[in-house]
Amino acid sequence: xxxxxxxxxxxxxxxFLLHVDGELKEFWRSPITLAFIVLMPVMFYVGFGLAFxxxxxxxxxxxxxxxxxxxxxxxxxxxxxxxxxAFANVAIGLAIRRHHGLFKRFRTTPVSPATVMGxxxxxxxxxxxxxLAVVAAIGLLGMGVTLDPAxxxxxxxxxxxxxxxxxxxxxxxSLLPPNADAAVPMVNGIFFPAAFLAxxxxxxxxxxxxxxxxxxLPGRPLTVLLQGSLAESGPAWDWPSVWLLLAWSVLGTAAAxxxxxxxxxxxxxxxxxxxxxxxxxxx
Numbered sequence: 001x002x003x004x005x006x007x008x009x010x011x012x013x014x015x016f017l018l019h020v021d022g023e024l025k026e027f028w029r030s031p032i033t034l035a036f037i038v039l040m041p042v043m044f045y046v047g048f049g050l051a052f053x054x055x056x057x058x059x060x061x062x063x064x065x066x067x068x069x070x071x072x073x074x075x076x077x078x079x080x081x082x083x084x085x086a087f088a089n090v091a092i093g094l095a096i097r098r099h100h101g102l103f104k105r106f107r108t109t110p111v112s113p114a115t116v117m118g119x120x121x122x123x124x125x126x127x128x129x130x131x132l133a134v135v136a137a138i139g140l141l142g143m144g145v146t147l148d149p150a151x152x153x154x155x156x157x158x159x160x161x162x163x164x165x166x167x168x169x170x171x172x173x174s175l176l177p178p179n180a181d182a183a184v185p186m187v188n189g190i191f192f193p194a195a196f197l198a199x200x201x202x203x204x205x206x207x208x209x210x211x212x213x214x215x216x217l218p219g220r221p222l223t224v225l226l227q228g229s230l231a232e233s234g235p236a237w238d239w240p241s242v243w244l245l246l247a248w249s250v251l252g253t254a255a256a257x258x259x260x261x262x263x264x265x266x267x268x269x270x271x272x273x274x275x276x277x278x279x280x281x282x283x
Contacts, residue, residue: 019119027123037089038131041081045135048201049073049143056144062199065227065234070144074135075226076200081135082162083219085128088191090170093120095183098174098261121167128163151229154236158225165218165245168252175259198223218248 028034049070056070067075139145147155173190177183197204198219206214214220221241228236 016115016119016122019115020122023119023123024126027127037085038127041077041084041131042134042138044080045073045077045138045143048077049139053143059232062227062231063224063234065231067227067231067234068144068146070139071146071230071232072227073201074139074143074145075223075230077135077139078132078159079162079198079200079219079223079226080195081131082128082159082222083166083191083195085131086124086163086166087170087173088187089127090121090124090167091173091187091191092183094171094174095177095187096180099177099180099183124167125163132159145230147230151231151236155226155229158222158229161225161242161245161249162222165222165249165252168249168256169218170252171256171260172252175256175261194219200226216244218245221245 052069052073056068058069059066060069060072062072136145140147173187174183177186194217197206197214197217199214200219200223221238221244224238224241225245228234228238
């Protein structure tokens with residue numbers, strides 16, 4: 001006598017949690033990802049922070065704000081780390097997965113696209129929280145960073161707005177690289193200039209025209225909000241920067257939804273040739 005067992009598909013919540021678990025394991029087991037996405041901002045902060053450690057208490061005038069050097073460096077690294085995880089990591093990761101057909105394989109399963117992408121973004125958010133927490137611990141314990149308790153909610157909200165802005169932009173930029181090999185140089189060619197021109201570390205004399213363009217890029221309003229939440233004096237909340245971040249978020253989301261592709265137009269190297277050889281052998 002034989003019995004048949006009905007295999008139930010996992011619930012949407014369980015399916016989502018399983019995908020999040022898989023994303024976490026894949027991310028944290030990759031030495032290259034850990035080195036460039038997680039450790040780079042931390043090592044950068046240690047080197048940059050130690051270079052200015054003797055001037056940690058010096059008060060700098062930055063725009064409308066008066067901010068200590070320690071907090072100025074801290075805000076710059078927070079913005080750099082957030083852009084590294086939410087922008088560069090998303091753009092490179094999606095481009096590589098698309099080229100190698102990983103998302104295309106998920107599309108052949110019963111899992112919904114929202115679950116696949118939601119799990120990926122959930123892992124990105126968790127990674128950002130971990131990296132920012134490590135940077136904050138280093139700043140508070142060893143770099144002379146001081147936080148005004150009244151401005152901590154603004155700091156957390158600025159970081160959340162930054163993530164909401166940078167992640168969709170990363171998804172949109174992931175469409176630019178033609179293949180996996182081009183993903184890292186192309187994305188970093190956008191990320192590093194944008195991160196340093198934002199003025200989080202030093203104020204560069206760019207000239208009025210160039211500065212006007214830089215002020216419109218998403219890194220600049222994020223930097224302004226971070227500096228305001230860490231400043232000794234000046235406005236804690238800059239609404240024009242908030243609206244600009246939200247505008248970039250809407251633009252990135254619209255572009256990603258409009259042109260997002262689950263699979264690359266070009267097959268991974270060797271895949272097409274192997275398939276052709278197999279068909280020729282059968283013939």
